[in-house]
Amino acid sequence: MKRAKGYLGAGRFWAVAVVSCLAWLAVGAACLFYGQVRLPAGEVARILTGGHASSLNLNIVLMQRLPRVLLGLLAGGGLAVAGAVFQAMLRNPLATPHTLGVSAGGALGAVLAISLGWTAPGIWLVGPVQFFALAGALVNVGVIYLLARRRETFSPLKLLLAGITLGLISSAMIMFVRFISDPHKLVMVDRWLMGGLDVHGYRSVASVLPLLLPALVLLLGEAGAMNQLALGEEMAEGRGVNVHAVQVECFLAGSLLTAGVVSVAGPIGFVGLIVPHMLRAVFGPDHRVLLVVAFFGGGAFLAVADTVARSAFAPSELPVGVLTAMLGGPFFLILLITMVRYR
Secondary structure (H helix, E strand, O other): OOOOOOOOOHHHHHHHHHHHHHHHHHHHHHHOOOOOOOOOHHHHHHHHOOOOOOHHHHHHHHHHHHHHHHHHHHHHHHHHHHHHHHHHHHOOOOOOOOOOOHHHHHHHHHHHHHHHOOOOOOOOOOOHHHHHHHHHHHHHHHHHHHHHEEOOEEOHHHHHHHHHHHHHHHHHHHHHHHHHOOHHHHHHHHHHHOOOOOOOOOHHHHHHHHHHHHHHHHHHHOHHHHHHHOOOHHHHHHOOOOHHHHHHHHHHHHHHHHHHHHHHHOOOOOHHHHHHHHHHHHHOOOHHHHHHHHHHHHHHHHHHHHHHHHHOOOOOOOOHHHHHHHHHHHHHHHHHHHHHHOO
16 A cells, blocks of 8 residues: 555654764764864874873863763754744744743843852752753743633733743843943853853753753654644644643743753754754654754754854854854845745
């Protein structure tokens, strides 16, 4: 019997997943060979295989480059998956992880912590900036959820409007805090708001996993329902999908992904917008495949962007959020013009 076009078999799924994962790992390994300090390729390879090297080079590769690459692979993947999920849930191709105000809430928490010198409770393993950024993002998530949910319904339109409104309020409060802050701290505030992966050691990488992994597992489990939801709520309900439950789970899981990434890396834009569109054009709209390749593709994209940002301008370092905005904005305009031309 001839299979329908777009049929997803187990073999095709695992082939795409394995190849994407191998490419993701290969890109991450390649990024370790580049940085502000030029090291011979043989020296880097020897360090990665457990060979002998100087303590300085060991520190550069294992404590500076490797954590940044790992964080880029995870953060970029989380943002790309969140973007694909929000685009399906809201049925809006312009939806991003930052559309619903989660990033703005995280930015407000971080700005308050930096400007006012707040400290986190000693029981937390994360730094104060990350703690309050995560708290700010989760507060916005809770408020948006309460505004969008009424009785037994969950309105995507109210979700979008509430998210945009809270994002604007948070942005206004950030400007006010910057106005009253010590000028010496504004440099730190502005640097954080640009987004970056400048971490040392593995604490930041480990701290993002408790939010990232459960959210990814939940969203992958709802990928089939998202395919139906992307066609419309009424059609999805007619096919047995619990639309309300899927919308709530997608919103909460996507927001957790965004909050976890923003709390560590700051508000890095355009990854969740560009990467899903690029991969959707290659692999199709099936979210069972799209979410997998979005995670690996988004991670590889951000890791490469960060490698370029910290290498091309040495000895200075360009925040990766600036680079993704410089690349993503014009690229999306070209994509939009192309779509309009051939529509």
